[in-house]
Amino acid sequence: MTQETEDDIQLNINTGGDNLFLETKERRGPIKGNRSQRIKARRTVNLKANRASEKKHLEHDHPAGSEQKTKVISQEVKFAEKQHYRHTHQTVGKTDIPPSTGFISSLFRNNPEIPKMDRIKVDTMMEEVFSAEFVQDLPLHPFMISSLTQQGFKQLTTVQMMAIPHLLLGKDALIKSQTGSGKTLAFSIPIVHRLQEITPHIKRTDGPLAVIIVPTRELALQSFETFQKLVKPFSWIVPGYLMGGEKRKAEKARIRKGINILVCTPGRLIDHIQHTNSLALDKVKYLVLDEADRLLDLGYEKDVSQIIAALHKPDPQEHHQTVLISATLTPGVERLAGMSLQNPERIYASPEENNRNKKDDFVTQDSAKSDFVIPVNLKQHFVITPCKLRLVTLLSFILGEKKSKKKPCKMVVFFSTQDSVQFHYKLLKFLSSTKNSNDKDDINVDDFSQLQIFQLHGQMDQKERTTEFQKFSKTRSGVLLCTDVASRGLDLPNVEWIVQYTTLGSTTDYIHRVGRTARVGSMGNALLFLMPSETGYIKVLNENKIRQKKSLINTIPYKTFLFSFLAFQSFVRAYSTYPSSLKSIFHVKNLHLGHLAKSFALRDAPSHMSGVQLKPSVKRKIHQDRPQAQSKKKRMQEMSEFSGGIVTSSMKRKGKKMKK
Ligand SMILES: Nc1ncnc2c1ncn2[C@@H]1O[C@H](COP(=O)(O)OP(=O)(O)OP(=O)(O)O)[C@@H](O)[C@H]1O
Secondary structure, eight states, X not given: OOEEOSSOOOXXXXXXXXXXXXXXXXXXXXXXXXXXXXXXXXXXXXXHHHHHHHHHHHHHHOTTOOHHHHHHHHHHHHHHHHHHHHHHHHHHTTSOOOOOOOOOOHHHHOOXXXXXXXXXXXXXXXXXXXXXXXXXXXXXXXXXXXXXXXXTOOEEEHHHHHHHHHHXXXXXXXXXXXXXSOHHHHHHHHHHHXXXXXXXXXXXXXXXXXXXXXXXXXXXXXXXXXXXXXXXXXXXXXXEEEOTTSOHHHHHHHHHHOOSEEEEOHXXXXXXXXXXXXXXXXXXXXXXXXXXXXHHHTTOHHHHHHHHHHHOOSSGGGXXXXXXXXXXXXXXXXXXHHHHOSSOEEEESSHHHHHHHHHHOSOOHHHHHTTOBOOTTEEEEEEEOOGGGHHXXXXXXXXXXXXXOSSOOEXXXXXXXXXXXXXXXXXXXXXXXXXXXXXXXXXXXXGGTTOOEXXXXXXXXXXXXXXXXHHHHHOSSEEEEEOGGGTSSOOOTTOOEEEESSOOSOHHHHHHHHTXXXXXXXXXXXXXXXXXXXXXXXXXXXXXXXXXXXXXXXXXXXXXXXXXXXXXXXXXXXXXXXXXXXXXXXXXXXXXXXXXXXXXXXXXXXXXXXXXXXXXXXXXXXXXXXXXXXXHHHHHHXXXXXXXXXXXXXXXXXXXXXXX
């Protein structure tokens, strides 16, 4: 990102008069009358010009039209040409341009205005990530403490400090805390500790004693890995996973051998409950519903209810401990809590929420609205891009981040569909594998080389998904393009930027997506792409206590933009100076000014290039940014591109004359 501002947004370069130029009468053109008459006249002119152009195309396609018809059309074409000539002549000013036969595409003429946005004052809710307590203060087995310390977990996060003591007592709990606050360890440490306490030691053949339900396959793998690390000092405890996409037969064999801590996705567990005889759930002591909000969003409510029913024991003495975890509380999560928890302890890591919700004890749609907690170290931005500039803006953002960072940078870009991910993946992969230039100063596809690109979406088979996920987790630098499969619960280390190329709309989704960065107290950034028609979404986020900064992504740096304006202007002038013998080939009338503008990274053709003055501030800026005037001697040395750099006596004489 090149710049950040609260007041301005500029994408590509808008050469509109409002930004750069002083208003002049000349600009208005010769159409006379009051304002409404002038507007009407202009509309008629445009309409006729467009009709004429369309008819001309028709005529081209159907040359067998009547003579009469051809005459009418040719008159209209002439009229359109005349108008176009007038327009071009006025706009390019001093350049003598004959009538154009071109048609100016609305793609380049129409740039939607960025509407003014109503912003609401936002008091964001804060949650301290780390508590003042340490792992060694917990009443855990010494081997577990030393294992945790060795893995780098010394200080407890707030949610761990609050939840672990309750869970060690065997109470049901509803745990809510911000994304990336260490909720997985908050429920897995007590489970492993209590399982290792059982004497005599539990055996594989005891089957599942703990069941962890997670919404996605990647999350199942991630939680399984966490348990694997935790049970290292207690080799007799066996964790395992069951998830969609894996071979059922192999899973059945693993179940038969024995799994004590079973991490699974709901659909696959239901499948095994119904079809695998060796799966006995009667000894289950712990049930965890992780990412409860996501389980519901993905439509697993029925599956989860079936699992709860399958685990239900009629004797209340035998009730297993149930823990429900979520980063957001919704009425749906409350419903699930009501269904599965008995006298739960409500553990909310944010003090403000702790006070409020403990009094209310039930989350309604309205109270859920204000429950969103954003990590303190997350910087949120949004950018408004006209639809046609979305791709170029995305690419220049990725490139800008890659170039501006000396250190490696990891980024996740969210798309709304699998097809979108695949298209952008193929495109970036192509750019990153293409090498065609040795010129270090050029901005070209070389800048994409060495950019590692990854993708993650539901159309990939499980093996590919796992490999890609693990590769991105381990890499130090790269861009992951994905759908929402990666939005919840995934712990992707050191991600610096989360880009939402399309938003899903719900604030919960927004929170989970941006929560893939700024984890456990680290720094992170999020960028939301919006089109001008979507700016109302900012207000929706503001109402949910989410505040972002407007951002500026220039597809080229600001300094270059001033030069691009001048370059456009002189290009048109130069183009009009071809000798008359070549005019049939090189003629200004053949230039599509809108397209030409794009080739200089301008949003529009600077339509008021002559006869107007640049605003003094812009003039000053251009002057400052131009290369410093060279000494005449040096200029003369460099005047000819064939110069050998030797100053001849004639040059010296010329220099002296010039001085005089
Ligand atoms: N006490 C701790 N000290 C340092 N790092 C920790 C601590 N506890 C957990 N972590 C690390 O923090 C990261 C995030 O943890 P985790 O995935 O459990 O967060 P979460 O709250 O479940 O996030 P989400 O809501 O996105 O699922 C993990 O890499 C984990 O290893």
